[in-house]
Amino acid sequence: xxxxxxxxxxxxxxxxxxxxxxxxxxxxxxxxxxxxxxxxxxxxxxxxxxxxxxxxxxxxxxxxxxxxxxxxxxxxxxxxxxxxxxxxxxxxxxxxxxxxxxxxxxxxxxxxxxxxxxxxxxxxxxxxxxxxxxxxxxxxxxxxxxxxxxxxxxxxxxxxxxxxxxxxxxxxxxxxxxxxxxxxxxxxxxxxxxxxxxxxxxxxxxxxxxxxxxxxxxxxxxxxxxxxxxxxxxxxxxxxxxxxxxxxxxxxxxxxxxxxxxxxxxxxxxxxxxxxxxxxxxxxxxxxxxxxxxxxxxxxxxxxxxxxxxxxxxxxxxxxxxxxxxxxxxxxxxxxxxxxxxxxxxxxxxxxxxxxxxxxxxxxxxxxxxxxxxxxxxxxxxxxxxxxxxxxxxxxxxxxxxxxxxxxxxx
Numbered sequence: 001x002x003x004x005x006x007x008x009x010x011x012x013x014x015x016x017x018x019x020x021x022x023x024x025x026x027x028x029x030x031x032x033x034x035x036x037x038x039x040x041x042x043x044x045x046x047x048x049x050x051x052x053x054x055x056x057x058x059x060x061x062x063x064x065x066x067x068x069x070x071x072x073x074x075x076x077x078x079x080x081x082x083x084x085x086x087x088x089x090x091x092x093x094x095x096x097x098x099x100x101x102x103x104x105x106x107x108x109x110x111x112x113x114x115x116x117x118x119x120x121x122x123x124x125x126x127x128x129x130x131x132x133x134x135x136x137x138x139x140x141x142x143x144x145x146x147x148x149x150x151x152x153x154x155x156x157x158x159x160x161x162x163x164x165x166x167x168x169x170x171x172x173x174x175x176x177x178x179x180x181x182x183x184x185x186x187x188x189x190x191x192x193x194x195x196x197x198x199x200x201x202x203x204x205x206x207x208x209x210x211x212x213x214x215x216x217x218x219x220x221x222x223x224x225x226x227x228x229x230x231x232x233x234x235x236x237x238x239x240x241x242x243x244x245x246x247x248x249x250x251x252x253x254x255x256x257x258x259x260x261x262x263x264x265x266x267x268x269x270x271x272x273x274x275x276x277x278x279x280x281x282x283x284x285x286x287x288x289x290x291x292x293x294x295x296x297x298x299x300x301x302x303x304x305x306x307x308x309x310x311x312x313x314x315x316x317x318x319x320x321x322x323x324x325x326x327x328x329x330x331x332x333x334x335x336x337x338x339x340x341x342x343x344x345x346x347x348x349x350x351x352x353x354x355x356x357x358x359x360x361x362x363x364x365x366x367x368x369x370x371x372x373x374x375x376x377x378x379x380x381x382x383x384x385x386x387x388x389x390x391x392x393x394x395x396x397x398x399x400x401x402x403x404x405x406x407x408x409x410x411x
Contacts, residue, residue, distance in 0.1 A: 007143045016133050016378035017041055023362070024372055037401045039328070039389045040372040042187065042347070044252045046320060046394075048301070049313035052251060055304030059297040070296040075288045077104025077260065081299045084306040085260060089245065095232040101264050101280060103287050104294050104302075106257040108217045108246040112181075113138040114290075115213060115242065115261070118282040119179060119269065126158040126177035128170045130188055130379030130386070132215070135181040152381035161382045162189060164351070168340065169193055172204050180205065182231075183215035185222060188379045188388040189349040190325075190341020194226045198234050205240035211267060211279070212241040217259075220250035220318050222344045238264040242279070249346065250314050251305045258294050258302045321346045324398040325391035331402035332389075335409040346391040349376070353409060361387050369404040 013019075020040055028036060048056075062068035076082070082099040090097050105111050113134045116123075125139050136154070139145055146156030153159055158177050160170045168191040170182070182201065185192050205212050214231040222229055231237045243262040247253035263283050268276040294302075304310045329342035338351040352361040358375030365371045376386030391398070 005141070005143075007141050007145070010140055010145065010148060011137060012148075015137070016374070019378075020362075020372065020374065024366065027366055034370045036366075036370045036372060037393065037397045037404075038372045039391075039393055039398070039401055040374045042249070042390050042392060043254050044249065044317075044321075044392050046252060046317055048252045048256065049305070049310055049317065051304040051307050051310035051313055052301045055310075056297055056301040059300035062300075063297065073293045073296055073299075075103075075291055075293045076100070076284070077102065077294065078296065078299050081303045084303055085245075088306045088311075090230060090232065090262075093230060093233055095230060095238075097232075097262065097264070100284075101262060103261045103263065103283065104299065105259050105261065105287070105291060106294055107248065108215060108244045108259045109134055111244050111259060111261045112213065112215055114286070115283070116142055116144075116179070118279065118286055120272075124158065124176065124178045125156075126160060126173050126180045127380075128162050128182065128186075129153075129159040129381060130162065130376060130383035131181065132183060132187050133379065135213075136380070152377070152384075159380070159382070162186070162191070163382050164338065164340065169197055170201075172200060176208055176210075178208075178210050180210055180212045181215070182212055183217075185218040185227070185345035186341075186347075187215075187218065187345075188347055188374065188376065188383065189386075190343075190345035190347035190388075191349070192222070192224070192227045192344045195228050195234060198228055198231060202231070202234045202237045202240060206236055209268075209270065210240065211269065212237075214241050214243045216243055217246040218249055218345050218347075219245070220314065221322060221346055223322070224344055227344055232262070232264075239266040239268075242267060247302050247305060250318060251302070251310075252317065253302070256298055256301065258298050320395070321391045324393065324395060327395075327398055327402055328389050328391060331406050335406055337409060342391070348389045348391065350387050350389070352376075352385050352387050355385075358384055358387055365405075369408050371401050371404060 082102050086097050121143050145154035158173050162168045162170050168189050219229040231241045246259040263280045265280045267279045269279050325342040325346050328348045332339045332350050340349045342348040358377040362375045374388040376383030
């Protein structure tokens with residue numbers, strides 16, 4: 001008898017964005033004439049930067065010649081990319097890293113979902129709420145969640161509410177936890193914390209022998225000076241933090257797939273006997289066993305991000321989407337609806353009007369003005385009564401969406 005992992009049966013019926021896609025498709029089939037504007041999923045719409053395209057073409061040509069053909073590469077990534085990552089993303093901010101502390105992979109979604117595998121099933125998990133669903137679901141699959149309560153919370157997870165009432169600044173747990181998921185700039189709220197607040201988390205992790213899993217996929221969108229681009233800008237963080245980065249949102253790699261994880265050798269986990277073990281070695285073993293590496297062609301495209309032209313082009317992409325974010329933020333605010341985010345991130349988080357719940361507001365926007373967003377409750381119980389819009393559409397679609405939105409909700 002092939003017994004299943006019954007933790008999968010604990011998961012809600014469908015992944016959040018699959019449910020959104022299902023509802024949109026049903027509405028579209030019933031209303032084929034509807035001009036639907038999608039501001040829900042965080043997928044970019046502009047093409048890859050020219051420098052990246054040139055890098056990809058050059059690599060394809062190399063694969064056509066026996067002299068330059070590449071087969072299996074190093075699972076951790078080619079040095080030509082690792083060295084550029086260190087130079088541009090970390091050394092420029094005063095952070096020293098070695099090439100064997102970085103692991104190139106196919107996406108931060110995969111990495112943040114997979115990293116929990118190297119920890120004990122008894123590991124106590126802390127998550128901010130609302131939160132990117134993958135952090136929660138991957139731990140449910142691993143059997144760390146307990147049971148799902150009527151309040152939308154898993155019994156064995158520690159929830160740290162981030163709402164308008166506390167300025168979306170997570171407060172330190174009142175109980176001891178082992179693994180902490182933080183995401184800044186935050187998905188879904190679009191908010192950030194400053195260096196002083198982040199230092200509190202680093203100090204907590206050090207005091208409790210905990211590890212922070214820090215998702216910095218949106219760091220390229222930071223505009224304000226006191227917002228850290230990397231957790232390693234905080235003193236002591238290299239001893240307690242793993243950082244996740246992605247080329248998806250700064251360089252348009254959502255369909256091209258390339259990211260990386262930083263695992264400093266100083267970060268330690270512990271055996272039941274209390275003996276320290278390098279997390280870097282464990283992740284390297286897992287990575288090499290289950291992953292054959294990002295294709296050479298893709299890594300050459302990612303390397304092109306760090307050329308002079310590439311840097312200018314990704315800055316222009318970020319500016320394009322942040323202009324959309326400003327447009328959405330100001331448009332929503334003009335209706336009197338309370339709005340957050342959109343300053344250091346491409347996400348706008350708003351309070352649903354008239355006390356509507358998140359899914360009711362989703363249906364209202366879809367059916368009445370043909371705009372797709374994301375219900376806040378899909379990101380956790382503290383997301384109820386909130387709604388997320390993304391700035392990744394075209395400028396023209398964003399302008400039209402805000403025209404519809406402000407007309408519908410004009411006070």
